[in-house]
Amino acid sequence: xxxxxxSPSSLSASVGDRVTITCRASQSISSYLNWYQQKPxxxxxxxxxxxxxxxxxxxxxxxxSGSGTDFTLTISSLQPEDFATYYCQQSxxxxxxxxxxxxxxxxx
Amino acid sequence: xxQLVESGGGLVQPGRSLRLSCAASGFTFDDYAMHWVRQAxxxxxxxxxxxxxxxxxxxxxxxVKGRFTISRDNAKNSLYLQMNSLRAEDTALYYCAKDIVATxxxxxxxxxxxxxxxxTVSS
Numbered sequence: 001x002x003x004x005x006x007s008p009s010s011l012s013a014s015v016g017d018r019v020t021i022t023c024r025a026s027q028s029i030s031s032y033l034n035w036y037q038q039k040p041x042x043x044x045x046x047x048x049x050x051x052x053x054x055x056x057x058x059x060x061x062x063x064x065s066g067s068g069t070d071f072t073l074t075i076s077s078l079q080p081e082d083f084a085t086y087y088c089q090q091s092x093x094x095x096x097x098x099x100x101x102x103x104x105x106x107x108x
Numbered sequence: 109x110x111q112l113v114e115s116g117g118g119l120v121q122p123g124r125s126l127r128l129s130c131a132a133s134g135f136t137f138d139d140y141a142m143h144w145v146r147q148a149x150x151x152x153x154x155x156x157x158x159x160x161x162x163x164x165x166x167x168x169x170x171x172v173k174g175r176f177t178i179s180r181d182n183a184k185n186s187l188y189l190q191m192n193s194l195r196a197e198d199t200a201l202y203y204c205a206k207d208i209v210a211t212x213x214x215x216x217x218x219x220x221x222x223x224x225x226x227x228t229v230s231s
Contacts, residue, residue, distance in 0.1 A: 034218075043223060044203075046217060087152065091216040091217060094158075097143070097216055098155065099153040099154070100152075
């Protein structure tokens with residue numbers, strides 16, 4: 001099974017900051033990598049699919065990049081509504097679909 | 109409005125069974141694969157099971173294989189999860205999620221999620 005490791009596990013940042021979250025796969029997954037945002041008490045929301053494709057309706061300040069084993073989610077200018085937990089998910093070798101452990105983005 | 113609504117959760121004793129349901133609306137249900145994803149209290153996301161558009165292919169996490177069965181009824185726009193031999197470690201919020209493709213194990217990404225139904229396994 002493919003293991004997904006996110007870093008950091010938690011992150012403090014301020015409104016307006018540029019933030020990068022990293023996701024590493026235990027083996028190559030080509031570009032089969034998705035990113036989700038989850039706010040407390042809410043279901044996850046798909047932000048990025050296929051490593052770099054922005055899901056419809058998601059603000060352009062979110063972007064994804066990478067291929068193979070290393071991927072990044074970047075928020076170009078943090079907004080108050082972006083404070084949440086972010087998960088990566090691989091869909092290259094399934095089952096099982098696997099998620100990273102999550103990165104909690106908090107207000108500094 | 110595109111919507112998924114889960115039901116069927118509750119408190120159940122270890123070793124007992126429970127059946128979850130997910131009602132879909134606002135999209136062509138039989139065009140897409142569907143999945144169950146769970147989240148234990150305070151923990152991350154764990155994929156549980158998926159099923160292709162025509163029920164031709166299913167997949168399970170090792171942690172539930174042999175105990176859980178996923179199914180769908182396209183005529184009723186509904187997804188199900190039959191959970192047998194429940195354990196304390198199955199305690200979680202169970203989400204129904206829509207795939208962006210029709211067949212599982214191909215670029216699975218989950219673009220629509222329900223609000224979840226809570227399953228608590230305890231004596």
